[in-house]
Amino acid sequence: MTESITQNKDTNNSIDLEIFLELGSIGAGNAATSLSEIFQEQISIQVPKIHTLPPHLVPKFYEKHDVPTTAIYMQLTGEADCDILLMFEVKEAKKIAAMMTMIPVEELDPEMEASAIEELGNIVIGSFLTALSDFTNVNLLPTPPQRTTDSFDAILDSFLIKQLLDSDMAIIFDTYFKRSDGNISGILMLFPSRKLQSVLTEKAKNWV
């Protein structure tokens, strides 16, 4: 009895992963297109990895405890909830802002950097949102993006706590932003609520 339940859980999880990977590819594709337009050059975004982890093990998994991080956060509300978090190391964020504004890193003022990063968050997260609502036919409303700079663990823990209250798994995307002259990496994390997870699982069943 117990065994069959565990197995059921496992199969559910694998369906979830497949569908999230599919969603991720669509979302990343959308984001890449809009970013390429902004930068006026070929930008590719990959979704090379997807992880599901118990929330409290996430900081240990990344080992970035003290690293100063800039994060953009958006909450989706409506029929189902989802938290989306896009994180860059502070120095990477500077590089991205410099790329977007075409101002050298040394001359970039903080306000300019902040608005560039928020805009990037809007684009990337918005692309994922479009993919998500197209796919699920669920009406999702985003809050305006919030930006914060702090240590990696401190930013993450509010979300992990929220996730713990709802579900025992966090689903995480690692995204890589690729430009012709080198990589800039960021982490995109999605924390779907249990309701959204079940909507997706349901979709996956019809889809396969």
Place this chain on the structure above:
Amino acid sequence: MWTQLCQLLFPINTLGANWNKPPTIDSLTAKPPLTAQVSLPSSVQRLDDSAITEVRVDMADMKVESRPVTLVTNVGSCVAICIHDPINKCGGLAHIMLPSSKITQHSYLPSKYADTAVPALTSAIRRAEKSNCGLTAKIAGGANMFPKLNSSTLNIGMKNVEAVKEALANKGIKLVAEDVRGTYGRRVAFNIADGSVCVKNGNGEIKKI
């Protein structure tokens, strides 16, 4: 790997490592899996000091030390509970995430919740040094990282702080200092030797409590 190394070097710190074997809270508080009576000759201790001075405590984890090292953790809405035994110069740090073990069903880690972490940490410290003297506590954390969002679940930091204070009062442990609330993360470094806690804010400010 770091944790494994620490566990090799510090056999006392086995309490937080039970990820895979979910113990019940009762079994843990009654009989903490600590090899408490281990006391190394002073020469070994000194050798260890030069090798490792900072020991990281992960989220929902706790560590007890009787060596003069520094326990380090990063908290946002979580709360770091530092309990110190000033006479035997030992102490422990727990990184709790939620106020009460009653609010979720996945409650196999006592160090994840304020109400179970305090008793578990206290009994672990008492076992480590067989001490009955007064313990003192310092807490840090419980921030609201995204104040602009009016979401009650994200403001769990405040609830965490209140739950920790209540749990400490229930155990009769004196809270001597705190650095809580705010809207920024904190890096907490708990010095076992003198019981001081160094809190570094997200904006770079350093405070000693």
